[in-house]
Amino acid sequence: MLLARINKYVYILLVIIIFLGVIQGAKGLGYWSVSGKTNSWGKRIELTGRDPEEIRGWMSLGEVARAYNIPLEEILAAFNLPPDLSGQTLLRDVEKIVWERNLNSNFSPQNLREWLKLKTRGKTVDPD
Amino acid sequence: MHRKKGIRENLLSTAWLRFLAQAGFALFIAFVAYRHEVVAGQIPTQIVPSPEAYCPFGGVETLYTYITTGKFIKRTHLSNVVVLIALLATTLFAKSAFCGWICPFGTLQEWLRKAGKKIGHLAPFKSLQAWARRRAGWLRDLDDWARYFKYVVLVWILWGTIAYGIMIFRDYDPYAALIRITEIELGAAAVILAIVLVLSFFIDRPWCRYACPLGAIIGLIGKISLVKIARRKELCTQCGLCNRKCPMSIDVKNAGIISNADCNNCLNCLEVCPANALDLYLTFPVPGPVVKSINEGRGL
Ligand code: SF4
Numbered sequence: 094m095l096l097a098r099i100n101k102y103v104y105i106l107l108v109i110i111i112f113l114g115v116i117q118g119a120k121g122l123g124y125w126s127v128s129g130k131t132n133s134w135g136k137r138i139e140l141t142g143r144d145p146e147e148i149r150g151w152m153s154l155g156e157v158a159r160a161y162n163i164p165l166e167e168i169l170a171a172f173n174l175p176p177d178l179s180g181q182t183l184l185r186d187v188e189k190i191v192w193e194r195n196l197n198s199n200f201s202p203q204n205l206r207e208w209l210k211l212k213t214r215g216k217t218v219d220p221d
Numbered sequence: 222m223h224r225k226k227g228i229r230e231n232l233l234s235t236a237w238l239r240f241l242a243q244a245g246f247a248l249f250i251a252f253v254a255y256r257h258e259v260v261a262g263q264i265p266t267q268i269v270p271s272p273e274a275y276c277p278f279g280g281v282e283t284l285y286t287y288i289t290t291g292k293f294i295k296r297t298h299l300s301n302v303v304v305l306i307a308l309l310a311t312t313l314f315a316k317s318a319f320c321g322w323i324c325p326f327g328t329l330q331e332w333l334r335k336a337g338k339k340i341g342h343l344a345p346f347k348s349l350q351a352w353a354r355r356r357a358g359w360l361r362d363l364d365d366w367a368r369y370f371k372y373v374v375l376v377w378i379l380w381g382t383i384a385y386g387i388m389i390f391r392d393y394d395p396y397a398a399l400i401r402i403t404e405i406e407l408g409a410a411a412v413i414l415a416i417v418l419v420l421s422f423f424i425d426r427p428w429c430r431y432a433c434p435l436g437a438i439i440g441l442i443g444k445i446s447l448v449k450i451a452r453r454k455e456l457c458t459q460c461g462l463c464n465r466k467c468p469m470s471i472d473v474k475n476a477g478i479i480s481n482a483d484c485n486n487c488l489n490c491l492e493v494c495p496a497n498a499l500d501l502y503l504t505f506p507v508p509g510p511v512v513k514s515i516n517e518g519r520g521l
């Protein structure tokens with residue numbers, strides 16, 4: 094049923110306002126996150142050091158070492174990684190390095206999670 | 222005869238305003254894509270969102286998982302759900318205005334079509350046009366039927382995403398291939414993208430017309446939108462300009478309330494109508510058959 098005519102400029106303005114308004118409103122309420130790396134407030138997700146399942150490929154070796162209170166050297170040694178590998182190296186890049194340099198290591202974020210699970214239970218195992 | 226428009230009229234024309242809106246949203250996505258490629262590559266620890274985070278279809282794909290588990294399927298985020306809600310709100314108000322005014326992929330197809338019209342006089346294209354003219358009836362039937370394909374795509378994606386919990390459409394999604402263009406992966410999505418881009422020179426919005434699953438959702442929900450275009454029969458002179466200017470080949474000159482799911486609310490028909498017979502109306506949201514009977518009753 095036709096109720097009333099709408100001015101086309103009002104219509105155009107309302108289209109833009111509704112679309113952007115909902116997005117801005119959600120952002121204002123903290124209901125917004127554009128990356129798995131941030132929470133809904135836009136803050137970077139930090140490791141808690143309690144559950145290795147929280148580890149993601151975009152995190153660095155150093156972050157994991159700090160959060161789980163394990164020396165970086167121990168992680169590198171456990172996975173047969175070069176001892177000079179920087180703590181800034183992202184986990185997904187470590188996999189690339191292993192592949193490119195043909196290293197004898199089974200490093201992957203998943204294997205690191207498993208290793209940490211056992212380690213935080215108080216057992217140390219050889220990742221191989 | 223058409224009177225030449227003044228600068229003020231041109232600047233306030235819906236075509237120009239629409240160009241501004243489309244260009245604005247397209248540039249925003251291009252900027253996000255550029256940052257994601259360049260900045261994220263240079264400073265790996267910095268959080269740079271992917272343009273996929275702003276895609277409302279990601280919201281459709283992740284919605285079921287989000288509602289049932291509170292989590293998101295891979296490569297989707299809360300932003301996808303929010304943009305989807307914004308899109309739904311826009312659609313409930315203004316039908317497919319998202320397609321005509323906001324969607325960057327629709328914009329790209331439209332601009333390619335404009336370029337296609339500019340090169341239409343060249344020899345190979347002329348013979349192609351002559352070929353199409355000879356088969357106009359057959360091609361129109363094909364076009365009518367092919368438009369239902371997008372609903373098949375939608376059902377397939379919804380079923381697959383719920384069943385497997387992954388973005389099954391991503392490997393076939395030409396928009397996803399476009400915003401990741403620098404990665405140059407020759408897969409199904411890249412091939413579909415190439416086909417869509419080439420077809421866009423000859424057909425208005427081929428992806429929107431035939432295959433866009435988001436367009437399918439918008440078209441269906443838009444049936445109950447608050448604002449619709451309607452034609453006043455008593456003013457209409459049946460000149461047919463609206464039909465000629467409609468990028469979605471909708472029969473505007475014989476319509477009452479335009480509730481066609483393929484209309485993208487570009488407002489071309491409204492702008493071109495010399496008799497001011499077309500206008501935007503606030504309507505009471507009623508389903509299609511009721512609209513039809515109202516149209517008939519009012520002589521629209
Ligand atoms: S352009 Fe206007 S007058 Fe002409 S056919 Fe369309 S609605 Fe009627």
Ligand code: SF4
Pocket residue numbers: 450463466467468469470471473479483484485486487488489490491
């Ligand atoms: S009916 Fe009018 S608003 Fe809808 S697509 Fe055609 S020209 Fe655009």
